[in-house]
Amino acid sequence: MNTNNETRKTRDALHDEFLKVWGNPRGWHALTIVNHTTVGIRFMVTGGIFFLIGGLLAMLMRTQLALPEQDIIEPKLYDQLFTMHGTVMMFLFAVPVLEGLAMYLIPKMIGARDLVFPRLSAFGYWCYLFGSLILMSSLVLGIAPAGGWFMYTPLTNNVYSPGPNVDFWLLGVTFIEISAVSAGIELTVSILRTRTSGMALLHMPLFCWYILVMALMIVFGFPPLILGSILLELERAVGMPFFDVARGGDPILWQHLFWLFGHPEVYIIFLPAAGIVSTLLPVFSRQPIVGYRWIVLAIISTGFISFGLWVHHMFTVGIPQLAQAFFSMASMLVAIPTGIQLFAWLATLWTGRPVYHVPMLWLVGFLFIFMIGGLTGVMLALVPFNWQVHDTHFVVAHLHYVMVGGMLFPLLAGLYYWLPHFSGRMPSDKLARWGFWLTFVGFNTTFLVMHLTGFLGMPRRVYTYQAGMGWELPNSVSSVGGFIMAMGIAMVLLDIVLHFRFGRPAGSNPWGADTLEWATDTPPQPYNFISLPDCPMRHPMWDQPDLQTTIAEGHHGLSEIDHGRRETWGSDPVSGAIREIIHLPGNSWLPFYSALALSVLCISLLTRTYSMALIAVVASLLLLLSWSWKNCVYLEADSAVKPGYPPLHSRTFNGPGLWGMVVTLLADGALFLAILFGWLYLRVVAPNWQAPDTAPLAWLPLLISGVLLTVATFWHHFIVRRLRAGRDDHLQGQLWGIAVIGLAHCCVFIWAWSASSLVATQTAHDAVIAVILMYQLFHSGLAVIMTALQAKRVAYGYVGKTAPYEIAVVKPWWIYTNAVFWLSFLAVIMLPIAWRSA
Amino acid sequence: MIPSLTLPSLIITLSFLSGCSGPQSILNPAGPSALAVSRLWWGMFGFSVTVLLVVMTLWIYAMRRKPRPLTEAQADRINQSWIIGGGLVLPIAGIVALLSFSIPMGYRMLPLPVAGQSVPHIDVIGHQWWWEVRYPDTDIVLINELHLPAGTPVDIHVTSSDVIHSFWVPRLAGKIDMIPGRTNVLRIEADAPGQLLGKCAEFCGVGHAHMLLEVQVHTPEDYEAWLEAYEYE
Ligand code: HEM
Ligand SMILES: [Cu+2]
């Protein structure tokens, strides 16, 4: 009895100590919170609200379509409705909610205390919120984008869509995508570098594999659309003709860029949802998942395959037949990894001893709906069939079967499953069942008949239709079904709201789950775990039933907190062996202010007040730089760690920052590849490509500027090597030297550009070159600024022999900038010379 | 599970039986391309329904059955055969079967030269929101109507003067996009004289819903007569 009391006391004392360091402020200061639990919940709640808004828009559309030749909604508004419905569902609901769930769960599942870049999580959330508000405001003002969620140009250029409608989409969505990419980077590095001691890659819960691949897909998949949006916005605002046929552009380039993003996007949404299925099924089958390695393989191959399919959205564009056959075949290949997962789930149920709970209902619903969506997907991959049903309501039915079945149903299963984790209470069984059945029946009533509507020849995106085509009955049925589904969703909401009050307490680990997130308190504390357990196993909660207690009593690693630092393990990406202690930053206003400055930029671009935009750019730059200045490097004595512990990450060369930089550069590289793709594509395919007879840029000054850049890069590389060898004499001076050479490179570069004969608004040729030059200058300029800042930090004593971390982070940026330069040189200067002489 | 499915499946079966014959229905083909696609569909439909039913039945049975205790080795064997059978063999066999039908079918729909016959062509130009139809070698220019001879293949050369549209006469063949700066070709053929409907299939702005095309199919003799009569008008 006495010892029990004793442990209770130490436990509470530890908790209080941890809360002093990790606690979340209240009131206004809640805006400074960077903790992943809070940010994750914010993402999910905001996304949930956008789901309701998107659903409302859908209901308006279904009302209009219920009967033929109605004019409740005029075409101008209807076009805004379907565009915004699609945009909201894809960009404001599906991706952010899943990211939010991942942000909430991942650190808990891998035994970490927070994500690796907490301020970036908060920044991502504010970008998402502000971007969404800007986008939604257009609907309120009645000037929402109306070109469909894939915004095909020329319909969306400034000739056929004058007015700011399209700008709202381009700028708002780009802003939201910044948030998605930052979450992608953060999740990748967190999963790879912050797993708790001993958790090797193949010990990770499957959910982490799904999120890892999703995050990497975001990193590679979003940049093409970011690029496309920037180009289209440049065409609209400045007149640079990337997509204008008359001046050597090509509207089909937009379609390629969009679907290079758009197809992976579908899997970005599906994979986490499948991850939910793979997490829940074994728990409810009372046995480990069958075929863990098979599933990992399937996830990874889905990721790869999904980048090779985009053309199946463009089969009616008139692409060469051979290419069509190739993409048709590639599209069908995804059936294989999907089949593997499906049958692994089936096998898990088959050899397990399944128990019934509400989440299981949603999983069965998922299976049925998603199977139908998948089967019609395979049909759509067949080119002749696709030519018939493309852009009809058959496709609308298909995409909803995939999205609702492959995302919404698993999400709701997950919501019910983790609800006790969020709130510590259980939902009501009865309401939950009503919610499920109404949603399920409503959904199928709406969308099953819609396949037929498509067969009867009804195209999508029509605000009304004539009587006598046979479309009346199926449309009315769809509309009734829509309202049934809405009632189902309302039930689910009601259940969730009520459970906060009336739900019975869940206790710990109510489902008997195997993964570490159930070893936290429910609801969780901001620090997740008082001590970080070793976890060289796949099912920690099944193997060590007392884990929750021993963690809370501080029996595992990193349980000291008197130093006042937020700490978590940094570990080896493959084996999970501990490498360093990651010192995480605490709450900060910087993410909020930076996102605010960026949204001012966004608004001023929308209203075309460029002086304001310039101020906003400077403000954002200053904020972001001061962010990089205020990081967690302390040289003072308080950086000491307990004997026997690994060093703080700032004492290493290979810390999380370097990984963050490299993953960022992967995204950046995807963007650059998309630019090069555009350059080569237009050159080969654009109907009126016009290239000047003489080279527009003189090669010699460019060559000189490139040599200067290469010298700077090598010098930087050299000082990193010296630092590794423990030498930091003249470090500051050398950094200044590098910055000066870099600056010289920029100056020569600008001079070469200004002496050129480029007129960016005249031909697509000149416009693309101008974009490549801008891209280069941005990177070179930032390299110089970062290096100069490093020199300052050496002067302050923040960086040096003992804390070499940051200089190692800047190094890849130099290498990347250098690579971009020479690749561009090749593509813009050398290739045309070869072409001209050929 | 069962009650929830009866309603929608009843509705869909009923409407399939009654509704396939709509004036714009692709399941009511009036030309060889559309006929091929509708056959393809019924084949795929049968295959898909079978797969769906089998997997759903297995899944629900797996949830309800009480497995006898298995040794680890036995369980592994069962699991392997599920994954390999369902995850590899089934999809690969399905894909091979589908592609071996569809690739030759798609090939036959292409506007390739026909031996011993010159395929006439008609130019169709999309505008916001109407169709301009031109018969080359004549001065005929029509708005929102297209006249075709029955029983012979015709190549439709499409392009656009503004935004992207898409040419689609559902009962004849699939659709092809009309893109500014490019000309795409779609081969169509109507079996018999009569009235058909065409519709713009790519969203092209506020008038998209009303961008309709009337297609009049004549017997070859009537068609010749129509062409000549038009010339003299
Ligand atoms: C709540 C039930 C829903 C209903 C009743 C509904 C209804 C509709 C309707 C009527 C359209 C317009 C079709 C057209 O004219 O082309 C549409 C389009 C679309 N929906 Fe939904 N929807 C629902 C849920 C969802 C969900 C959950 C998602 C995604 C996660 C989604 C994604 C889309 C997309 C991407 C489009 C295409 C938009 C476009 O054509 O630009 N919908 N939906
Ligand atoms: Cu796709």
Ligand SMILES: [Cu+2]
């Ligand atoms: Cu149209």
